Amino acid sequence: MKKKNLLVKPFVKWAGGKRQLLEDIEYFLPKGIKNYYEPFVGGGAVFLSMQFKNTTINDFNSELTNAYMVVKNNVEELIEVLRMHQNNNSSDYYYSVRAWDRNYEIDKKTDIERAARFIYLNKTGFNGLFRVNSQGQINVPYGSYKNPAIVNEDILRADSRYLNENNIKILNGDYAEALKGVQRGDFVYLDPPYAPVSEDKNSFVGYTLNGFGFEEQQRLLSIFDELTKKGVYAMMSNSSVPAIHDLYKKYAKTTAIVGATRNINSKSSGRNKVDEVIVMNYNYKNNEIIKD
Structure with missing residues (x-):
């Protein structure tokens, strides 16, 4: 296996990121991966750590996928604009840059300027959250x-x-569309917005404007089943809650429970160690996909 470059890692902070679980995920990987798909890429902790040669990543967040494209195609110009943001950083400056999607300035900006804004707000906003209001405007406060x-x-x-x-193919759209090209023997890692661990309205359980409710979790299960039938290796991370265990009960024998500390709540009580599941449609020991 090609030696990894340890400098290749996420360039943004991301709620629910997988840095803490990389060892667990790598331990359970299927063998002989040739084509890798990650349709909820987020901050990219898994994809950038594993560094597969043939990879398709996707996210519904167009500002995020634009940032990936700019890092790929215009990294030096991006660095220059980020230096400017760094030199000007303050609470007032943060809110003036955040306001671009309120005063329509963002429509006049280049892809490089938008990517730099996205990274700047991510690095300086509270807890590294990406959160939008009902108008699709970023509403994360300054992090101080x-x-x-x-x-x-x-x-x-x-x-x-x-x-x-x-x-590396970078897509922006629905996760199901990003998986249309998968073939037998490919590997898909699914890291959707998690099912809530409580009914607390302050829990941060989604990254897109419309959230990711139970119906979407059911839709994801149907896609997971389709991948299994096609002979595609699939792994999914989610909350270890009864609803998820019930949905994926047919995969109970190939489900692992792991622990992670999450900072997705403004209250200190919301920053605790929580159990998560890694659901696989294969036996990682013998590399065989399970059959119905």
Whole structure:
């Protein structure tokens, strides 16, 4: 296996990111992966850690996928704009940049400027959240960090090299559309917005404007079943809650429970170690996809 570049890692913070679970995920990977799909890529902790040569990533968040494209195609120009944001960073400046999607300035900006805005707001906003209001406008407050790492040139350049030196396809749309090209023997990692662990209205359970409710979780299960029937290796991460265990009960023998600490609530009580599930449609020991 090709040696990994340890500088290749996420260039944004992401709620629900998988950095804590990388060892668990890698342990359960199927063997002999040739084509990798990640249709809920988010911050890309898994994809950027595994560094497969043939990869398709997707996200419904167009600002995020634009940032990936700019890191790939215009990394030096991106770094220059991020340096400007770093030099000007303050609470007032943050809110003036955040307001671009309120005063229609964002429609006049280049892809590079939009990507730099996205990364800047991510690095300086509260808890690294991406959250929008009912109008689709970012509404995360300023984070008041003393010295936020707004521009990490080494990581950005390493990510850009990886994206350019390998066969990486970047898509923006519905996760099911991103999986239309999968074939027998390919591997799909699914990291959807998690099922809520409580009914607390402050719980952060979705990243898109419309959220990801129980009906979407059911739809995801049907796609997971379709992948199984096609002979595609599939792995999914989610909350370890009764609703998810019930949905995926046919995969109970190939489900693992792992622990992670999550910072997705403004209350300190919401920053606890929680159980998560890794559901697989294959036996990781013998590499065989399970049969109905």
